Amino acid sequence: MTSPCYRHADREGRFFCQKDMKYMCEECACCHSPRVYCQYRTACMIDLLTREGDLEACDEKPRRSQIR
Numbered sequence: 001m002t003s004p005c006y007r008h009a010d011r012e013g014r015f016f017c018q019k020d021m022k023y024m025c026e027e028c029a030c031c032h033s034p035r036v037y038c039q040y041r042t043a044c045m046i047d048l049l050t051r052e053g054d055l056e057a058c059d060e061k062p063r064r065s066q067i068r
């Protein structure tokens with residue numbers, strides 16, 4: 001049993017962002033703050049797949065800042 005996507009409750013959250021602590025489906029999976037330092041990035045599957053072109057890179061959207 002996996003957790004659902006944080007935006008799509010009916011979708012499987014196949015990707016997990018350790019920084020944001022969020023599960024994401026394939027559509028949502030992307031680094032949401034690529035310019036912000038992330039201690040998990042070296043082991044982040046989302047970042048790896050984005051760099052390899054398997055995931056679409058999303059633009060950093062100016063959202064409510066959750067940077068600690």
Ligand SMILES: [Zn+2]
Pocket residue numbers: 005006007008011024025026027028
């Ligand atoms: Zn989703």
